[in-house]
Amino acid sequence: MLEALRADPCRFIEALLDYRGLHRFWRAWRRRGTEAILAELSTEENLQPPGGLTQGVSTGSTPDRATLLVIDATLPQYDRDAGGRSSFLYLQTLREMGHQVFFMPNDQMRREPYASVLEGLGVKLLIGPGLRCGQWKRWLRDRAGQITHVVLHRPNVARRYLVTVKKVAGMKVLYFAHDLRFLREARHYELSGDAFHRHEADYWEGIEKNIVSQVDAAYFFSDDEARAASAWNTTAVVRTVPLFPVHIVPASALPYAQRTGLLFVGGFAHQPNRDAVSWFAKEVFPLVRQALPDIEWHIVGREPPAEIRALAGNGIFVGGAVSEERLELFYQTSRLAVAPLRFGAGVKGKVVEALFQRIPLVTTSIGAEGMPAPDAVLDIYDIPRDFADAVIRLYCDEDAWSARRDAMNAYVAAHLSKEAARQVLEIDISPVAAVVPAGSRPFSAHPGCPG
Numbered sequence: 180m181l182e183a184l185r186a187d188p189c190r191f192i193e194a195l196l197d198y199r200g201l202h203r204f205w206r207a208w209r210r211r212g213t214e215a216i217l218a219e220l221s222t223e224e225n226l227q228p229p230g231g232l233t234q235g236v237s238t239g240s241t242p243d244r245a246t247l248l249v250i251d252a253t254l255p256q257y258d259r260d261a262g263g264r265s266s267f268l269y270l271q272t273l274r275e276m277g278h279q280v281f282f283m284p285n286d287q288m289r290r291e292p293y294a295s296v297l298e299g300l301g302v303k304l305l306i307g308p309g310l311r312c313g314q315w316k317r318w319l320r321d322r323a324g325q326i327t328h329v330v331l332h333r334p335n336v337a338r339r340y341l342v343t344v345k346k347v348a349g350m351k352v353l354y355f356a357h358d359l360r361f362l363r364e365a366r367h368y369e370l371s372g373d374a375f376h377r378h379e380a381d382y383w384e385g386i387e388k389n390i391v392s393q394v395d396a397a398y399f400f401s402d403d404e405a406r407a408a409s410a411w412n413t414t415a416v417v418r419t420v421p422l423f424p425v426h427i428v429p430a431s432a433l434p435y436a437q438r439t440g441l442l443f444v445g446g447f448a449h450q451p452n453r454d455a456v457s458w459f460a461k462e463v464f465p466l467v468r469q470a471l472p473d474i475e476w477h478i479v480g481r482e483p484p485a486e487i488r489a490l491a492g493n494g495i496f497v498g499g500a501v502s503e504e505r506l507e508l509f510y511q512t513s514r515l516a517v518a519p520l521r522f523g524a525g526v527k528g529k530v531v532e533a534l535f536q537r538i539p540l541v542t543t544s545i546g547a548e549g550m551p552a553p554d555a556v557l558d559i560y561d562i563p564r565d566f567a568d569a570v571i572r573l574y575c576d577e578d579a580w581s582a583r584r585d586a587m588n589a590y591v592a593a594h595l596s597k598e599a600a601r602q603v604l605e606i607d608i609s610p611v612a613a614v615v616p617a618g619s620r621p622f623s624a625h626p627g628c629p630g
Contacts, residue, residue, distance in 0.1 A: 244277050244278050244279055245278045245279070245327045245328055245608050245609065246278065246279040246280075246281075246325055246326050246327050246328075247273060247278055247279070247280050247281065247326070247327065247328045247329070247330055247608070248281045248282075248283065248305075248319065248326050248328070248329045248330070249270065249273075249280060249281065249282045249283070249329075249330040249332070250282075250283050250284075250285065250329070250330070250331050250332065250336060250337075250340055251266050251282070251284060251285065251332035251333065251336060252284065252285050252286065252332065252333055252335070252336050253284045253285065253286050253288065253290065254282075254284050254288070254289070254290045254293040254294055254297065254304075255267035255270065255293060255297075256290070256293055257293070258503065259446065259481065260446050260448075260449070260528070261422065261423075261527070261528020261529070261531075261532075262333075262357050262528075264423060264528065265357070265400070265422050265423055265528070266332060266355075267293075267296075267297075268423055268424050268425060268597075269355070269424060269600070270282065270297065270300065270302055271300060272424050272597060272600055272601060272604070273604070273608070274300050274301055274302065275597075276601060276604065276605070276608070278608065279303075280301070280302045280303065281302070281303045281304075281305055281326075282297060282302050282303070282304055282305065283304075283305035283306070283310065283315060284304075284306065285336045285339065287306055287307075287310065287311050288306070289304070289306045294306070305318070316343050319343070319344070319347055320347060323347050323348065323349060323350075324349055326347075326350055327349075327350060327351065328350060328351045328352075328353060328607075328608055329344045329350050329351075329352050329353070330353045330354075330355065331344070331352065331353070331354050331355070331390075331394070332354075332355045332357065333355070333356070333357055334356070334360055334383060334386050334387050334390055335360075337354055337390045337394075338386050338389075338390060341390060341393055341394070345393060351395045351396070351607065351608075352393070352394045352395050353394060353395060353396050353397075353398065353607060353608075354390055354391065354394040354396070354397045354398065354415075355398050356387070356391075356397060356398065356399050356404070356408070356525075357400070357525060358399075358400070358401065358404065358523075358524040358525025358526075359387060359399075359404045359407065359408070359524050359525065360379075360383040360387065360524070361379075361380045361381075361382075361383035361384035361387055362380075362404070362407070362524040363451075363522065363523050363524035363525075364376045364377075364379040364380035364383060365377070365380035366522035366523065366524070366545070367450065367451075367522045368380060369522070370454070370521055370522050387408075388411050388413075391408050391411060391413050391415050391417070392411065392413045392414070392415065393415075394415050395415060395416065395607070396415060396416040396417070396418060396607045397413075397415050397416070397417050397418070398418050398419075398420045398603075399417065399418070399419055399420075399525070399549075400419070400420060400421070400422040400525050400526040400549060401419070401524070401525045401526045401548060401549025401550075402419050402549055402550075402551055403548055403549050404524065404525060404549060405417050405418065405419045416607070418603055418606070418607075419603075420599075420600050420603045420604070421531075421594065421595045421596070421597075421599050421600045422526045422528060422531045422595070423528070423531055423532075423535065423595065424595075424596070424597040424599070424600030424601070425535065425595075425596070425597055433511050433512065435514065435577045435580050435581065436577075437512075438512055438513060438514040439475070439512070439513070439514055440474065440475040440476065440477060440512075440513050440514060440515075441467075441474065441475070441476040441477070441513065441514070441515050441516070441517055441570070441574075442476075442477050442479065442509055442510070442513035442515070442516045442517070442538070443455070443456060443459070443476070443477070443478045443479065443480070443516070443517055443518070443519075443529075444479045444480060444506065444509075444516070444529050444532065445479075445480045445518075445528075445529050446480045446481040446482065447480050447481065447482050447483045447484055447487060448481070448482055451520050451521070451522050451523035451545075452480060452520075453484065453486070453487060454520075454521055454522065455518070455519045455520045455521060456478055456487055456490065456519075457486065457487070457490070458519055458521060459476075459517060459519040459566075460490045460495060462563040463519060463563045463566050463567050463570070464476060464494070464495065464567075466563065466564060466567035467567050467570050467571060468493070468494060470567075470571045471571065471574065471575075473494075474494060474574070475494050475495075475496060476494060476495050476496065476517075477496045477498055477509060477513065478490075478495065478496065478497045478498060479498045479499075479500075479501055479506060479509060480498075480499070480500070481499065481500040482499075482500070483497050483499055510532075510533075510536040510538055511536075513538060514538075514539075514574055514580070515538065515539055515540070515541060515570060515573060515574055515580075516529070516533040516536075516538045516539070516540045516541075517540070517541050517542070517570065518530050518533070518540060518541075518542040518543070518546040519541075519542065519543055519546070519566065520542065520543055520545045520546040521543060521545060521561075522545060523545055524548075525548075525549060526548070526549040526550060527542075527546050527548075527549075529546075530542060530546055530547065530550065530557070531595060534556060534587050534590065534591055534595065535591060535595065537584050537587045537588065537591075538584075539558075539573055539580050539583040539584055539587075540556075540557055540558070541557075541558045541559075541560065541566060541569045541570050541573060542557055542558070542559055543559065543560065543561050543566070544559055544561055546559075547559045550594075551594050552590075555586055555590060556583065556586050556587050556590045558573060558583075
């Protein structure tokens, strides 16, 4: 926390001067403690990097390139959560397209190894005393005409920068929403009845509508949320892009008979994951165990709280955070993945990961939300008994399991590939050289199934 305060104290001063924001922080602290404040201010600790994320990066040789300033909450921590992984992969994609990219983290913290990984891709980081406490505004004004696009991520970040960015002429402003935060909070309120989440939904709805109304293009990972934003009578172009733009690689060919168990992947700083695991453990997994007494369920995710760790036993294993290699092994050897989400918004990273890994998945309507034609590749059920029956059927029917896996191959290539992302980005980020005005600075055995 002290490190974050030293990095950019003005972020905290701005929060104190914003009455609505200060009242919101006070309400969050009363209901959820310091965890809510720390999550908002991006003060997590560093981690070791996984392997394989930066292989095969080529910046191309196109002489006429766009120059982008990308602003996000923090340096993308691609091994922590879906949002960080998605942000990193889009930076990688922009560099592969040949564009020049500057990146400024809102928290002004140089986190390793993430900073060095981005610099290895050729991304120029804007971190340091000369950019804090609003000094970044001068940096941007001095480069008017050189920066062709500004890309803002997430509503809590975009709201801080949007007014200033709009004052600098000649730049196209793009917004990556990640999800509609107000919708996530509204659904949490509907499920829990907790008025805190109703207030949060009201707060973020106004902010998100204002952001989308002022940018040139808004990107959503969910078709459903893109349609919802389009209904706001905004002049912005609203587009859908893949959550993880990656090159398609062959999935593990380990056959059905050599796979065993169920898998859940998700970090527990995210409240929908806590609810999903608790609900599945209490309402669904006991029904599965009645039919398959020896089945095991592995829960993998960072920072499981005490109530999640207490679920261990009777076939449930709570593994916490694991290395990239260990996670890959879970995907390769598990027979089914489950994503029993009951609230949230946007496309879910764990669902997309399961598709990339070609591991058949049972999820809910919330888990499948935003995916194009999800019924083609997912089993979707919201009622505990139906969810359990789907798990048992898919787990025990090799033909059904294989059919799902085969369908995933074509689906991933059509909807989730890096090429699909590039086709959308090229509409708004054309590789045209910036015009520099005068005076500007240069710059295992499976349990038996019932018969």
